Amino acid sequence: MNRDNTYKRTNSQSLGEVIQQYIKNSGIQPKLDEATIIEKWEEIVGKMIAKHTIDLYIKNKKLFIKFDSSALRQEVHYAKSKLLENVNNAVEHNAIFEIVLL
Numbered sequence: 001m002n003r004d005n006t007y008k009r010t011n012s013q014s015l016g017e018v019i020q021q022y023i024k025n026s027g028i029q030p031k032l033d034e035a036t037i038i039e040k041w042e043e044i045v046g047k048m049i050a051k052h053t054i055d056l057y058i059k060n061k062k063l064f065i066k067f068d069s070s071a072l073r074q075e076v077h078y079a080k081s082k083l084l085e086n087v088n089n090a091v092e093h094n095a096i097f098e099i100v101l102l
Contacts (some may be wrong), residue, residue: 020085033095034058040090045083058096063087066102072102 013021021027034057042050055066063084067073076083080099088094 016060030058030061030095033091037063037087037090040064044086044090045080055102061096062098062100063096064102 023032037044037058038056041056043055045053049072051065052068052072053065054068055064057064065076067076080101084096084099087096087099
């Protein structure tokens, strides 16, 4: 028996590629994105904004953010496009298409 042919690869995908394909096909990517955004929230927005964030969740590619201060919500409203860019950079793809301030 020729050992070289016993375990011959038929597909040249790396383990990372297989895992990414599974994540894409299984539909768990949005939950992974949400977990990543929550974990990196302070890094994305800074300590002050993170401290005043009450709730943060994703639904239908929209990021919903609730603050404990209406003045802060108004400030963030003016910077929504930059925040959207920073959030998508944190997850390394366009996971969010809209930000909704509550």
